[in-house]
Amino acid sequence: MANEEKDSKISRRKFVKNSGYVAGGVVGGGLLGSLLGVNFKGSEQTSTAPVKEAKFNQALMYFTRQADFKTLGAATERIFPEDDNGPGALALGVPYFIDHQLAGSYGRNDQEYMQGPFHDGTAFQGLQSPLKRHEIFMQGIRALEKESQSDFNDSFTSLEGEQQDKILQKFEDDKVKLKGVKASEFFDLLRSATLAGAYSDPLYGGNEDMAGWKMKEYPGSQMSYINEIEEEDFVEMKPSALHEHL
Amino acid sequence: MANELPKVPVVIVGMGWAGGIIASELTKAGIEVVGLERGKERKTSDYYMVHDELRYALRYEMMKDLSKETLTFRNTEKMRALPMRTYGTFLDGTGVGGAGSHWNGQNYRFLPYDFEIASKTVEKYGKNKIPDGMALQDWGITYDELEPYYDKYEKMAGISGEEVPIYGKRSAPYPTKPMLKTPVLEMFEKATKKLGYNPYMVPSANLSENYTNPDGIARGACQYCAFCERFGCEYGAKADPIVTVLPVAEKTGKLDLRTHANVIEILHDGNKASGVRYVNPVTREEFIQPADVVVLSSYVFNNVKLLLASNLGKAYDSKTGQGVIGKNYAYQITGESSLGFFKDKFNLYAGAGALGMEIPEYTGDNFDHTDLDFIHGAGIRMFQYGNRPISNNFVPDGTATWGKEFKQTSIKYANSWLKVAVQGASMPWRTNYLDLDPTYKDTYGVPLLRMTYDYTEQDHNLTKYMAKQTAPIMEEMGAEIIETTGSLEPLDVAPYINTHNTGGVIMGEDPATSAVNSYLQMWDAENVFVAGASAFPHNSSFNPTGTLGALSYRSAEGIEKYLKNGGSLV
Incomplete structure (x- = not known):
């Protein structure tokens, strides 16, 4: 699990680098994008990069x-x-x-x-x-x-x-x-x-x-840390x- | 033209802790109460999206709208006061529950010493111990007299804690056990014990276990979710008027709670009030609400502002020292701490607003002040609030504050810094006070309140002394890097410090030096009661809400008596 996460981070960074000026591009999305398989501007993406969905906002x-x-x-x-x-x-x-x-x-x-x-x-x-x-x-x-x-x-x-x-x-x-x-x-x-x-x-x-x-x-917005607080x-x-x- | 409404026995201005407690007690006794709240209605169902640091902590979702009303600030009388345009050293609450909805829940009692501070200081150290300019006064009530009200308040709120032998005597143990002792608190405990102190778990309104209070209100235990201060508690675990006293008052059918009702004037003939004038900030409609008794419980600042703007009570004059409304404004002395950066990572994303430990040895007069150049003291303490990421960017001194080095270092220490902090008592001073600003006005055309406040020699000396005590604790805890701050800049209105503002409508025994008696009844207008920390003649080192709550219970009792018999209660 931890390894998977690390790998996707690396490939993501590589993608960011390759795609040049990110803020004008369509980088991001991660898990959801890859699940949906939306391939927006697919020609820019390498096979190792997660597939991205359009981010209309x-x-x-x-x-x-x-x-x-x-x-x-x-x-x-x-x-x-x-x-x-x-x-x-x-x-x-x-x-x-x-x-x-x-x-x-x-x-x-x-x-x-x-x-x-x-x-x-x-x-x-x-x-x-x-x-x-x-x-x-x-x-x-x-x-x-x-x-x-x-x-x-x-x-x-x-x-x-x-x-x-x-x-x-x-x-x-x-x-x-x-x-x-x-x-x-x-x-x-x-x-x-x-x-x-x-x-x-x-x-x-x-x-x-x-x-x-x-x-x-x-961990972002969690409802409870009752199980972690004493760890x-x-x-x-x-x-x-x-x-x-x- | 204002719409005049039918007269009621009691109108309460502000539905936070003070107003909520009084509303609850009076309605339980069968008295009809109108509660006026300038802000909106609030329920736990409003806290569905509350785990949002940007919206609640940085954009002040629960705080007063400063575009409508703020205060002006200057450090000294020589300066031009300017509006606090953005938040802010302190965060004024608004809406049902008031600051009682967004507080951390650190809930102490003051010491017996606090209530008789002037007499006890003179008795032990002689008259010269009180420096010229320090407006030290007894409170007109003793700890023992207030104790039953503390007890009542704590049982209502379900305060979690453990007894401290050197503090005031308790008639009953805390209603609930202390909060969980986390690994970092154990480190603090071990270190302070080794140094010869007797640390204790900070009394908490976060609720350590499920609890049903004497009013029959049942609440669940704290989940340590780390969203307390500036946030409302979606579980209702944190004591808040909206999950304690207000539902009780509403159940009686005797409370008419009106939101969007911003009181801008107390109507009176110089001896007695006849009611209040209020505006709906949304529709701008104006109303007059006549009442037999007017209760002000609209926070320190607004209580003072309403009295001054309505010309009720004698305004304080710093030149002569005469007058009472606006005098003895005090704050909290918190400039000193030791920040420690550790090699280890802790679960610091988790926590609660009142999850902490403190040592009692440097509080009040629990240590000898004979050779010290200050009076009173401080709580030396460590909390695990739960660090939220936008604000959690502590880096050791000398680190860049932006760029590569900053990013790397702030991430490295995100879960690896702890702070031994000091919360010091604030003594009143002749030159620290509240009055009306001559220039700036609020959206209703009422002058803004003007604060003139700076730290004094007493505060600087206390700071230096306390800072010295924090470093050895941090060393003992094993921090890799320790940074101790031991000096106070002038009070700065921009960065957040805390909302422990006190005074301005202070209680006492003498109408010449105080505004209200020990029932918070105004000397100059017997049917006006002014509740809240505005009644504190000085501020102790302990968070103010517990004492504010106790005084509110006593005030409610006084109002009930007054409605029966009339006249001055003392």
């Missing part, structure tokens, strides 16, 4: 320009890269997660106090920007591209990973000036949204195949998502 409901979405994807992948543990932000569907979040109440600050007057606060008074999160993301992502053009004379998505890191670091260190919000505040949002996309229930479009949870050996040894469990509760 991998489309954009907030971003309008592909270029912005690709910049976002590249930035999230640097924050949460693919490595020996497993997939990175792109293969987990994090950019779609963020896109969908920005289109909803999170992006529109529906539950936040957004009445003026707006003043800069101290470091201890929390975020005081008049901008909503979707406006912060949009401005920040365009600024990533602008910085990339000015520092490396190339698009952010075309840079080497380390060059992308340098740009991101400038944002984290507030060495870039944004309007109505600090670059570091944008970076913090980007970082936290990336982690949320990697580890939230797959229902939101990230954590594809629960692969984020699997890396952390997190001395670590108990590995097959993860479960909210989908299974319906």
